[in-house]
Amino acid sequence: MARGPLAIIAGGGDFPPALAEIAARQGHGLFVAALDGAADPARFGAIELTSYRLGQLGRLLDELRRRKIADLVLIGSLPRPSFGALRPEASTLKYLPHFARAFQGGDDHLLRGVVRFFEERGFRVHGPAEIAPELTAPMGALGRKAATPAQHELIARGFCMLSALAPFDVGQAAILADHRIVAIEAAEGTDAMIRRVAELASSGRLKIARGDGVLVKAPKEGQDLRVDMPAIGPDTLRNIAEAGLAGIALRAGRVLVGDRGKLGRLADQLGLFVEGVI
Amino acid sequence: MARGPLAIIAGGGDFPPALAEIAARQGHGLFVAALDGAADPARFGAIELTSYRLGQLGRLLDELRRRKIADLVLIGSLPRPSFGALRPEASTLKYLPHFARAFQGGDDHLLRGVVRFFEERGFRVHGPAEIAPELTAPMGALGRKAATPAQHELIARGFCMLSALAPFDVGQAAILADHRIVAIEAAEGTDAMIRRVAELASSGRLKIARGDGVLVKAPKEGQDLRVDMPAIGPDTLRNIAEAGLAGIALRAGRVLVGDRGKLGRLADQLGLFVEGVI
Numbered sequence: 001m002a003r004g005p006l007a008i009i010a011g012g013g014d015f016p017p018a019l020a021e022i023a024a025r026q027g028h029g030l031f032v033a034a035l036d037g038a039a040d041p042a043r044f045g046a047i048e049l050t051s052y053r054l055g056q057l058g059r060l061l062d063e064l065r066r067r068k069i070a071d072l073v074l075i076g077s078l079p080r081p082s083f084g085a086l087r088p089e090a091s092t093l094k095y096l097p098h099f100a101r102a103f104q105g106g107d108d109h110l111l112r113g114v115v116r117f118f119e120e121r122g123f124r125v126h127g128p129a130e131i132a133p134e135l136t137a138p139m140g141a142l143g144r145k146a147a148t149p150a151q152h153e154l155i156a157r158g159f160c161m162l163s164a165l166a167p168f169d170v171g172q173a174a175i176l177a178d179h180r181i182v183a184i185e186a187a188e189g190t191d192a193m194i195r196r197v198a199e200l201a202s203s204g205r206l207k208i209a210r211g212d213g214v215l216v217k218a219p220k221e222g223q224d225l226r227v228d229m230p231a232i233g234p235d236t237l238r239n240i241a242e243a244g245l246a247g248i249a250l251r252a253g254r255v256l257v258g259d260r261g262k263l264g265r266l267a268d269q270l271g272l273f274v275e276g277v278i
Numbered sequence: 279m280a281r282g283p284l285a286i287i288a289g290g291g292d293f294p295p296a297l298a299e300i301a302a303r304q305g306h307g308l309f310v311a312a313l314d315g316a317a318d319p320a321r322f323g324a325i326e327l328t329s330y331r332l333g334q335l336g337r338l339l340d341e342l343r344r345r346k347i348a349d350l351v352l353i354g355s356l357p358r359p360s361f362g363a364l365r366p367e368a369s370t371l372k373y374l375p376h377f378a379r380a381f382q383g384g385d386d387h388l389l390r391g392v393v394r395f396f397e398e399r400g401f402r403v404h405g406p407a408e409i410a411p412e413l414t415a416p417m418g419a420l421g422r423k424a425a426t427p428a429q430h431e432l433i434a435r436g437f438c439m440l441s442a443l444a445p446f447d448v449g450q451a452a453i454l455a456d457h458r459i460v461a462i463e464a465a466e467g468t469d470a471m472i473r474r475v476a477e478l479a480s481s482g483r484l485k486i487a488r489g490d491g492v493l494v495k496a497p498k499e500g501q502d503l504r505v506d507m508p509a510i511g512p513d514t515l516r517n518i519a520e521a522g523l524a525g526i527a528l529r530a531g532r533v534l535v536g537d538r539g540k541l542g543r544l545a546d547q548l549g550l551f552v553e554g555v556i
Binding site for chain 2: 157160161164165167168169170171174180181182183184186187188192196197200205206
């Protein structure tokens with residue numbers, strides 16, 4: 001995209017400030033709307049923020065138009081809000097029916113509803129990877145350690161299995177160890193899946209030898225990478241190390257990792273490989 | 279199979295006594311070897327048992343030969359034994375290398391090793407379904423309740439997904455709710471998967487409406503139904519009810535359910551459907 005004015009609508013976590021910093025450096029006329037209760041202002045350093053509650057959507061739209069901003073990125077975590085806690089301002093009330101509908105379905109449905117909301121009002125919604133591909137998994141190892149041939153075999157089988165699940169809209173990650181698939185992620189999320197494997201291993205129901213055990217993670221087919229890109233972070237690496245697994249393989253360019261250098265150093269410290277593959 | 283003498287090598291749970299009762303009624307010359315610490319003698323009623331420790335395998339083989347028994351069934355649960363706790367008798371020592379190799383792999387590998395062990399010694403290993411098909415899921419509902427068309431749609435999608443996982447030797451069960459696949463079983467087992475969904479629902483991370491939510495269960499492709507048939511029991515039904523799910527669909531003839539009438543009555547009590555499908 002061109003270097004026009006850009007709005008970042010920022011939720012929680014490390015990714016919003018990392019993206020804001022990169023976008024500011026790229027010379028975008030940057031406007032950061034920090035979502036109240038989700039984004040942590042302290043993490044944004046010198047970057048100027050404006051805070052909005054979800055119920056102040058009307059006010060946010062007015063501000064974007066006033067600033068002639070047509071391009072925006074939605075990034076960061078957001079605790080699924082209760083519809084009752086929105087406390088909508090007068091200028092937001094008219095949008096409630098749209099979100100009432102979006103709230104009926106699962107998370108995917110809600111996210112699609114949010115994208116459609118902005119698009120119907122003339123905004124272009126961009127993915128963080130379009131603005132800052134350097135925040136995604138690169139090809140190859142992030143740290144010093146790379147996967148062994150035996151680990152690559154597990155990784156290939158894991159990604160192949162995730163692809164087989166594509167028609168069923170499930171399977172963003174899996175764990176392989178002991179020559180087989182030991183966990184497949186569905187609604188529980190990646191961290192809960194890693195904990196499950198750690199528990200199976202510590203109770204002796206699963207044997208994970210040293211150097212065995214990989215997490216594979218990729219977007220589901222059809223997942224909207226603009227607003228719902230899979231991500232890993234320092235906690236993922238720590239959980240993987242704690243579960244006694246050897247490393248992580250990610251679809252290069254299609255999974256957010258944040259600061260690659262920082263994550264690579266943490267991987268080295270923990271003795272893990274973290275690798276992007278095609 | 280003909281009505282020749284038959285040995286049942288019995289582990290824990292309801293299935294071994296149920297099978298023994300049926301086999302006795304069929305007029306098999308029946309010999310039941312109850313595995314010490316696994317089979318519960320009290321459950322076998324009038325049927326005569328002989329107890330064996332795993333370390334008395336040599337003694338068991340001698341007895342089978344003395345009785346000219348060539349046909350046997352291995353059935354029931356067995357806590358995965360530690361190799362050190364076998365305390366083998368002299369007549370069993372020579373078999374240790376076989377089992378030492380079988381112990382190296384996963385559970386599947388161990389089971390295949392056990393089957394091969396008996397086959398190499400001239401025994402025929404039969405599945406419980408060959409002897410007593412009435413212990414497996416029938417076609418149609420076990421109790422009064424049948425799945426609705428909407429539930430059948432979820433069930434079809436679930437079985438289709440499990441089939442897609444077949445090449446990867448994983449996926450014996452899954453749970454669908456809220457129009458999607460919310461859990462896939464790998465190494466954790468069916469009960470742990472049901473508990474996971476119950477926790478996601480009770481923490482509000484997953485919405486399961488009344489009448490929504492089905493468990494689908496089928497053998498993995500290539501699973502040896504002689505010694506490793508998937509099974510459900512009263513606890514499965516109770517867990518499903520507790521998780522707020524609507525029912526269970528099973529591959530007819532390919533999942534053990536034990537006493538169909540008893541399970542059907544429990545399904546009625548709990549307000550669940552339990553249905554066998556092709």
